[in-house]
Structures are given as structure tokens and as C-alpha cells.
Amino acid sequence: MKTMHERIEGKLQAQIQPTHYDIINESHMHSGPATESHFKLIVVAEHFTGLNAVKRHQALYGLLAEELREGVHALALHTYTPEEWAQNQQGAPDSPNCRGGSQVG
Template structure:
């Protein structure tokens, strides 16, 4: 079930941002027993690299990701960790790391 959710999340992000990289991780197993896990929705982490984020503040990037996910935020996702970077930022981070 969560593998399908991961693919739906990935597809929504790819459609919205045409990213050069996107990773979606299901972290639901880390939250078993958590009150939010009882409603059947999952915990996910997203790392997305797209030129669409150029000129956007971090909060605007997060809002754009939430908007792209639309109803998935109500039906499939309980919690979402987001790392949204431009290609230049991703390159700089890779060079440091």
C-alpha cells in the first residue's frame, strides 16, 4: 500500500516540478504507535531538486510541494519532511559533503 503511495507522491511531484532528481522515502515504520499513524496515512520524506524552486524562499517551496500533492495531503500523507533545492544548491551541497 505505501509503495503505491510513494509512487503517487513521486508522480505528483514530477508532474508539478519536472525535477532533475526526486526521492520519496516512506518513514511510516518509524512512527508505529504514534497517534498520527492510527488514521492510516503515512509519514514520508521528500528530497526534490528542481529549477522551479529558483527565487523561492524555503517556505514558498514547501507550500508549492504541498499544493502539488493536493488531496494526497488529506488522504495519504500524515507527515511530510521536505528538502527542496535548486540544481545549483544541490550541486553545492554535494561538493561540501
């Protein structure tokens, strides 16, 4: 049985064909017992050329709809064309600390 990380990775590679990607499991930063429920995705792909941020996110939400139904609770998306990524000197922003559930902070 594939992990959630492996499922996300397989779909990204097959459908979006990114030139660069990072799948970061941030579940440890959030309350609750789930170990694969919160992810940050950094995806660089030609697929995003000509698409605004909303369309890019919609494409990824559609691609990962099954994973979102089956356990992924939060998905932080950072999408770039190769040209945007090359000009980006700071990388993707850090995710905020969890403020919900039983998490203290």
C-alpha cells in the same frame, strides 16, 4: 490502485519536473499501523529558483494536498535548486526519531 509513493512520484514528475528526487517512506519509524503515512521528500528542481523555503514548501503542500487529506500524516521537505544541490556535500538531513503516540524513545 496506486500506492501513495506512486501518487507522489507522479505529481512531482508532472508538475515540478525535478532533476533529482527521493521519496523516502519513513512510516516504519513512527507509531501506529499506517504503512504510507510519513514521507521524506528530497526534491531538486529549477522550479525552486527564486523561491524561498516557505514558497517551495507551499508549492509542494499545494501539489500534494489530496495526499495530505487522504493519509499522509507527515511530510518532511528538503528542496533545492540544481545549483544548491551541486554545492550540497552532505545531502538532506536525517529525520528525527518519533517521540509521539505509543512509540518509546
